[in-house]
Amino acid sequence: MGAVYARAVANGALRHRARLSAVCDTDAARGAALAAELGAESFTSVDEMLAAGELDAVYLAVPDAFHRDPALACIAAGVPTLLEKPLATSVEDALAIHAAAAAASALVDVNFSNRWNPPFVLAREAIRGGEIGDVIGINARLSNAHRIPESMPWASTTTTGWFLLSHVVDLAFWLGGSPARSVYARGRKGALLERGIDTYDLIHALVGYENGASGVYEAAWRLPNGLPSPVDLKFQLIGTKGMFAIDTTGQTILIAGDDLVVTPGVLDWTEARLHAFLDKVESGVVDDELLTAGLENTRLLVALHRSIAEGHPVEIAAEARS
Numbered sequence: 278m279g280a281v282y283a284r285a286v287a288n289g290a291l292r293h294r295a296r297l298s299a300v301c302d303t304d305a306a307r308g309a310a311l312a313a314e315l316g317a318e319s320f321t322s323v324d325e326m327l328a329a330g331e332l333d334a335v336y337l338a339v340p341d342a343f344h345r346d347p348a349l350a351c352i353a354a355g356v357p358t359l360l361e362k363p364l365a366t367s368v369e370d371a372l373a374i375h376a377a378a379a380a381a382s383a384l385v386d387v388n389f390s391n392r393w394n395p396p397f398v399l400a401r402e403a404i405r406g407g408e409i410g411d412v413i414g415i416n417a418r419l420s421n422a423h424r425i426p427e428s429m430p431w432a433s434t435t436t437t438g439w440f441l442l443s444h445v446v447d448l449a450f451w452l453g454g455s456p457a458r459s460v461y462a463r464g465r466k467g468a469l470l471e472r473g474i475d476t477y478d479l480i481h482a483l484v485g486y487e488n489g490a491s492g493v494y495e496a497a498w499r500l501p502n503g504l505p506s507p508v509d510l511k512f513q514l515i516g517t518k519g520m521f522a523i524d525t526t527g528q529t530i531l532i533a534g535d536d537l538v539v540t541p542g543v544l545d546w547t548e549a550r551l552h553a554f555l556d557k558v559e560s561g562v563v564d565d566e567l568l569t570a571g572l573e574n575t576r577l578l579v580a581l582h583r584s585i586a587e588g589h590p591v592e593i594a595a596e597a598r599s
């Protein structure tokens with residue numbers, strides 16, 4: 278993701294608005310290659326990068342379980358930060374980032390990027406326009422072909438809950454408008470474990486919301502590599518007056534040959550997302566909407582993983598919310 282966002286800044290229309298000045302990666306060769314490609318300076322330590330120059334903004338995309346330290350370093354340096362989802366994989370880390378940002382009046386925008394994904398933008402407008410009525414239920418899944426976890430060096434340090442359902446449950450929170458109250462989840466391990474990757478092949482979750490709605494969610498890391506796209510995203514929301522059903526998997530085009538079927542990515546919302554962040558940076562806006570959503574997201578996903586481990590539904594205490 279760091280490379281995707283860096284290239285969007287350096288090569289796309291965003292280059293008229295922002296300049297990529299530095300790349301930081303603890304993998305020195307990886308970072309140096311990207312920096313050389315895009316004409317930026319290369320660092321292997323976030324602290325050294327922050328100390329070396331006056332950065333106007335940072336985009337932070339490191340593995341799910343390790344967001345806390347670099348995020349706290351950016352906050353301490355007073356640099357507005359676009360921090361990848363999930364905010365953190367523990368409530369303690371999420372609260373630490375939230376508290377540090379509040380104390381420093383620092384902007385930390387959690388990158389729930391699907392809020393800029395065109396079909397979800399339209400769905401949000403339909404809800405706000407009253408076309409759907411009150412939300413009753415959500416049925417959604419986001420899954421990947423197994424080559425994705427198999428090519429990810431840190432797959433054993435995360436799950437499809439953190440990597441994939443973080444998107445889905447944030448969309449449900451954003452579109453459904455209600456915090457989660459309870460979650461019952463099951464996780465299945467086996468196929469990835471056999472390949473030395475200690476994480477779930479699949480997670481199923483049933484979530485109850487404070488407004489009485491419920492959500493059913495699935496995230497698998499075991500779809501076949503032969504699918505035309507490695508990403509399968511379906512999202513259906515039912516309301517008292519209407520519904521919407523989103524399927525981004527086809528991407529509006531299918532290209533087929535005798536030995537090939539692909540659905541190349543057409544929907545791309547990277548620039549829209551980065552423009553929204555830069556609007557806040559340039560105008561000095563420090564709001565905590567996405568940071569608070571990130572905290573809500575982490576609380577639900579921590580409860581979801583506890584439910585898998587303990588085998589029973591887990592309540593998410595309302596008083597735990599700050």
Ligand SMILES: NC(=O)c1ccc[n+]([C@@H]2O[C@H](COP(=O)([O-])OP(=O)(O)OC[C@H]3O[C@@H](n4cnc5c(N)ncnc54)[C@H](O)[C@@H]3O)[C@@H](O)[C@H]2O)c1
Nearest residue numbers: 278279301302303304307338339340341361362363390440
């Ligand atoms: N918003 C989205 O659509 C989306 C999509 C994919 C991934 N993500 C999120 O982005 C984050 C990164 O995922 P990825 O797929 O890009 O992973 P990746 O493995 O491709 O890249 C992570 C990079 O971070 C580097 N790194 C690790 N620790 C570091 C540190 N302390 N300082 C600097 N560099 C460090 C690694 O060497 C690696 O190059 C994850 O939190 C993931 O959930 C978001």
